[in-house]
Amino acid sequence: MKTLQIIKQDQDKIISLVEHETTHTKYIQKELNYYDKTLYQILQKIKSPYLPKIFVIQENDNHLTLIEEYINGKTLDQQILSKEDVRNIMHQLCECLDTLHKLNPPIIHRDIKPENIIYHDNKVTLLDFGIARFLDSKKSKDTLILGSVGYAAPEQFGFQQSNPQTDIYALGKLMNYLLNGSLEHQNNIPFDLKQVILKATQLDYKNRYNSVKEMDLAIQGKAVIIPPFNHETxxxxxxxxxxxxxxxxxxxxxxxxxxxxxxxxxxxxxxxxxxxxxxxxxxxxxxxxxxxxxxxxxxxxxxxxxxxxxxxxxxxxxxxxx
Known part of the structure; x- marks a missing residue:
């Protein structure tokens, strides 16, 4: 492999754009010092249109090397989006996370933000599982405080364990940002989407949507609640x-x-x-x-x-x- 560009480098990882010297096919190479090999092995087996394919997983000298599919496109922080674009993006992200959350045990991404999502040709790709983790029912809270400020749910700061509702919180914050460029203010956001954001970003995870599927139905305006048969809680x-x-x-x-x-x-x-x-x-x-x-x-x-x-x-x- 020939290195074309170092995309990101810090004490935990080196992410590079590389090219196969014979086929000239481009790939993303990740060298990780902090990782869960089993998690990446599970991700490698998942057939999802919203995740980059993982071709190689190799562990040497306490670090992990990954060769992933190169997705050519801009991340969400580099784009101006319409409200319909935002609905489409959120729908695809909910479908992607629904696949991850239904695993046994579920995988929680924990770092959903515009910089980690590519949107190209109306298709979403979710990147960077560097701080993703399996849900551990035996633990009451996270052992490490990780996540991006503004998008990280309260439980990521050591109060409780990260769970599927942690990703739902980040989705709510992401939708707020994509609709008006702010993480907090809700100016010019349609009433129905504002209500979705408010529910998704409740401080207590028990008051958020039970699943990304429920949140997706609310975003698309397809959820008709018939009391008391199909409430979300x-x-x-x-x-x-x-x-x-x-x-x-x-x-x-x-x-x-x-x-x-x-x-x-x-x-x-x-x-x-x-x-x-x-x-x-x-x-x-x-x-x-x-x-x-x-x-x-x-x-x-x-x-x-x-x-x-x-x-x-x-x-x-x-x-x-x-």
């Missing part, structure tokens, strides 16, 4: 179940009304109306996505009123048929 399911039980107790002793004479139809009408308020609350991102300029409390009231009219009309019609 057990807490939300229990709250919904408690609220539905309360509605049931409330309507079970209702007397027939003046508008709807049939007792059962009247109770069912009230139950559906109150249940819709719960459904609307959990699906506010979905509704607000199409009318982002209307403040959510006002939009909620309008939708609720329209549904009330529809509910009364439908069940009055049902009542007239009986």
């Amino acid at each position: 057990l807490k939300s399911k229990l709250v919904s179940l408690a609220w539905i039980l309360f509605i049931f107790i409330l309507v079970v002793d209702m007397e027939p009304g003046d508008t709807i004479k049939n007792s059962f139809i009247n109770k069912l009408s009230c139950f559906v109306f109150i249940y819709f308020g719960l459904f609307l609350y959990y699906n506010k991102n979905l509704f607000h996505k199409y009318l982002p300029k209307i403040p959510w409390p006002i939009l909620y009231s309008i939708i609720f009123f329209l549904f009330l009219c529809l509910d009364v009309w439908f069940f009055m019609w049902m009542d007239s048929l009986i």
Whole structure:
């Protein structure tokens, strides 16, 4: 191999662009002093369009040499992106991380940031697994404090162990940065994506999305929550179940009304109306996505009123048929 350029060099690693002297094919060569050989062996076996192929893994004198696929393209910090580009990038990253998080044990990347992601021809490639690690269920916190400031989750600073929600936190911060150039401010970010970012970057990892798959569905606006069946957390399911039980107790002793004479139809009408308020609350991102300029409390009231009219009309019609 002929070295063409040293891309990065520090006490932990040397990353170089090299070329095969016969075929003139370019590769990335990494010489690592801090590494987990098993992790790279697992990565080598993964067939993912979002990860560079690893061709050679060689260990000598307490350092590891990798020969990886060379991806020609710019990293995210070198590009100006549209909102649709950002959605596409986040979708691909979620698919990539979903593959890693579903391994046994899961692999946590722990260093998701613009400099570690190439976006070329509408395709994402996730780079640099230098501080990635396997999830260890026996440990309560990380032994080393590693990660990039701004993107690293609180648990990476020694409070708890890194887990799949650690990468979700970094994805939220990354999306915030890609949408407006800031890690903190949320100016000009669409309401639905703002809500995704807020949930993904909760300080307590238990309050973030349960998986990157759930986060991806929220980003793409495809997640319709039907309480209490498909909430992302057990807490939300229990709250919904408690609220539905309360509605049931409330309507079970209702007397027939003046508008709807049939007792059962009247109770069912009230139950559906109150249940819709719960459904609307959990699906506010979905509704607000199409009318982002209307403040959510006002939009909620309008939708609720329209549904009330529809509910009364439908069940009055049902009542007239009986």
